[in-house]
Amino acid sequence: MEVGDMGLPKPVARESVESLRSSKSLTPTRRSHLSDRIFFHVTRSLAVLVLILSLLLVFELLRGSAEARAEFGIGFIWGTTWDPVAEQFSTLPTITGTLAKAFLSLLIAVPVSLGTAIFLAIYAPRWIRTPLSYIVESLASIPSVIIGLWGLFIMVPVVRVLQIWLKDNFGWFPLFSGPAIFGVGVLAAGIILAIMITPIIAAISRDVIRTVPRAQMEGLLALGATRWEAIWKVVLPYGRAGIIGAVILGLGRAVGETMAVTMVGGNAFKLVTSLFDPVHSMASQIASEFTEADSNLYVSSLIYVGLVLFAITVVIEIVAQLMIWRITKGQGEARHQA
Amino acid sequence: MAQPQATGQQQTERTNGAQPVNGMQFGIDVKPGMIDVVPDEEARLIVRNVHAYYGEAHAVKDITFAMRSRKVTAIIGPSGCGKSTLLRCMNRMHEEQRAARVEGQIILDGENIYDRSVDPVLVRRRIGMVFQKPNPFPTMSIADNVLAGYKLNRVRAGKGDLAERCEVALRRAALWDEVKDQLNRPGTDLSGGQQQRLCIARSLAVDPEILLMDEPCSALDPLATARIEDLVKELSQEITVVIVTHNMQQAARVSDMTAFMLLGRMIEYGPTTDMFTTPRDERTEAYITGRFG
Numbered sequence: 001m002e003v004g005d006m007g008l009p010k011p012v013a014r015e016s017v018e019s020l021r022s023s024k025s026l027t028p029t030r031r032s033h034l035s036d037r038i039f040f041h042v043t044r045s046l047a048v049l050v051l052i053l054s055l056l057l058v059f060e061l062l063r064g065s066a067e068a069r070a071e072f073g074i075g076f077i078w079g080t081t082w083d084p085v086a087e088q089f090s091t092l093p094t095i096t097g098t099l100a101k102a103f104l105s106l107l108i109a110v111p112v113s114l115g116t117a118i119f120l121a122i123y124a125p126r127w128i129r130t131p132l133s134y135i136v137e138s139l140a141s142i143p144s145v146i147i148g149l150w151g152l153f154i155m156v157p158v159v160r161v162l163q164i165w166l167k168d169n170f171g172w173f174p175l176f177s178g179p180a181i182f183g184v185g186v187l188a189a190g191i192i193l194a195i196m197i198t199p200i201i202a203a204i205s206r207d208v209i210r211t212v213p214r215a216q217m218e219g220l221l222a223l224g225a226t227r228w229e230a231i232w233k234v235v236l237p238y239g240r241a242g243i244i245g246a247v248i249l250g251l252g253r254a255v256g257e258t259m260a261v262t263m264v265g266g267n268a269f270k271l272v273t274s275l276f277d278p279v280h281s282m283a284s285q286i287a288s289e290f291t292e293a294d295s296n297l298y299v300s301s302l303i304y305v306g307l308v309l310f311a312i313t314v315v316i317e318i319v320a321q322l323m324i325w326r327i328t329k330g331q332g333e334a335r336h337q338a
Numbered sequence: 339m340a341q342p343q344a345t346g347q348q349q350t351e352r353t354n355g356a357q358p359v360n361g362m363q364f365g366i367d368v369k370p371g372m373i374d375v376v377p378d379e380e381a382r383l384i385v386r387n388v389h390a391y392y393g394e395a396h397a398v399k400d401i402t403f404a405m406r407s408r409k410v411t412a413i414i415g416p417s418g419c420g421k422s423t424l425l426r427c428m429n430r431m432h433e434e435q436r437a438a439r440v441e442g443q444i445i446l447d448g449e450n451i452y453d454r455s456v457d458p459v460l461v462r463r464r465i466g467m468v469f470q471k472p473n474p475f476p477t478m479s480i481a482d483n484v485l486a487g488y489k490l491n492r493v494r495a496g497k498g499d500l501a502e503r504c505e506v507a508l509r510r511a512a513l514w515d516e517v518k519d520q521l522n523r524p525g526t527d528l529s530g531g532q533q534q535r536l537c538i539a540r541s542l543a544v545d546p547e548i549l550l551m552d553e554p555c556s557a558l559d560p561l562a563t564a565r566i567e568d569l570v571k572e573l574s575q576e577i578t579v580v581i582v583t584h585n586m587q588q589a590a591r592v593s594d595m596t597a598f599m600l601l602g603r604m605i606e607y608g609p610t611t612d613m614f615t616t617p618r619d620e621r622t623e624a625y626i627t628g629r630f631g
Binding site: 216222229 | 434459473477537
């Protein structure tokens with residue numbers, strides 16, 4: 001471009017436009033982008049496959065549990081009898097047991113995970129952050145039977161000491177009123193689950209917190225906030241949808257976890273009223289009794305338990321989605337600006 | 339440096355007698371025209387031999403100058419010259435980044451804000467900051483955004499008091515008329531220019547004595563920019579404003595004093611009119627006439 005032309009582009013000659021048009025037609029001469037089309041169909045088939053698998057799962061649960069559903073109806077959910085000899089089945093104790101230890105584990109795991117995530121994302125210098133992140137993530141991949149064994153031999157004796165101490169000092173409190181002799185029970189199961197879900201919640205929350213723009217935290221710091229205030233009032237609220245997602249993922253695992261809680265839960269089929277009661281869970285019940293189920297009704301009842309468990313996880317997921325939807329409603333803009 | 343180092347600079351005391359301003363008695367070299375250009379009784383914030391680092395990178399090199407009270411000071415210079423870093427040093431925001439550190443003194447009312455006993459949180463309540471990109475808090479309403487900093491002071495304020503403070507801050511930021519009927523809507527619903535004025539209102543709500551602005555218009559269109567510039571001039575009747583900008587016209591329009599930085603050093607500092615008509619340093623002249631940067 002010359003100095004004298006004021007930076008304006010030179011007019012394009014008419015012929016050159018015509019020649020461009022003829023050499024680069026917009027209608028292809030052969031079928032192009034075949035790879036794009038194949039890729040599209042492959043990904044769509046895979047997505048449909050996942051959908052079919054989950055539908056089959058529901059179908060099988062419904063089919064397998066048909067006999068039990070016909071026999072016991074919806075009362076299966078709130079009855080408290082599990083008697084294979086008399087062929088009377090209903091499973092409220094395992095439902096409450098499952099939920100009790102899952103929520104206890106959240107109570108323990110959420111503060112620990114959020115603390116870990118905040119430290120890793122905001123405070124930790126690089127030389128701590130990287131190795132610690134690896135450790136947290138690798139904790140999530142330890143097989144649950146290993147954690148269960150550790151829990152049974154190492155943790156349960158400690159929990160037992162804790163139980164005795166709690167009962168001696170705070171025995172008047174209903175939650176601490178149970179038998180403090182076993183070690184195994186709601187408390188032990190809750191702790192072991194907390195250990196298993198903490199890495200999941202911490203790792204995802206850390207990623208969520210790291211995506212919160214620095215300008216958000218600095219905005220409040222510049223107004224004279226302490227770091228704690230900035231994290232609590234700006235960083236966590238900004239990432240709350242993602243953090244709730246992480247917690248729900250942890251809850252999902254806690255509800256469905258089988259092996260470790262079977263090992264430290266105590267597995268007594270009764271309603272839990274205190275933290276020290278032995279606890280049975282739906283997943284443990286299915287796993288431990290399936291091989292001995294000798295009648296069709298017994299098998300069908302166990303599948304019915306599976307159906308209820310499935311329903312509970314679906315309800316949890318729906319509630320979580322509603323919460324996230326409520327929270328992000330009206331701040332769609334903000335998410336994109338991030 | 340091209341400029342001669344001062345050897346016998348004037349040695350003056352601050353009017354309150356608390357701290358001598360000039361560097362001589364500490365054995366600090368002070369370049370002429372940097373600090374003596376501001377009379378002591380007008381100096382509100384004094385930057386003295388400040389160095390700033392990001393890890394090994396030396397971003398701000400030995401800068402000494404003073405901001406005049408209730409005036410607008412513009413810091414100009416090409417990208418990467420350290421002007422934003424210098425600004426962030428002035429309310430101790432620089433150290434919030436990883437591996438960032440500051441050396442030297444910055445003196446507010448005779449007190450070095452980098453003194454060991456000084457709480458950076460309290461510094462930031464007196465020296466507010468507006469950022470390059472508008473950063474309203476998306477989970478808060480417009481009113482909550484404005485009051486976010488004020489509420490941190492944990493003053494037990496009544497509802498009426500809060501509403502009044504919110505209104506005053508929004509009026510000072512020239513935003514009240516546009517948002518008075520939608521105070522409960524999310525702050526992020528506003529346009530970019532409105533968001534930036536919301537961020538200014540948020541800073542004003544804590545009654546800062548000094549307002550630091552880090553390229554506050556760089557993400558805004560010309561109309562929104564003009565509004566912010568008017569606002570800056572208005573604000574300077576009450577508070578001291580320091581504005582970093584890469585837009586020389588903006589510096590010429592809004593500021594009373596201008597500092598020119600290059601490669602981490604301050605090349606020249608003086609009244610804006612002088613800087614843009616008769617710059618003393620050839621590099622300043624080259625920059626403001628558009629020969630580089």
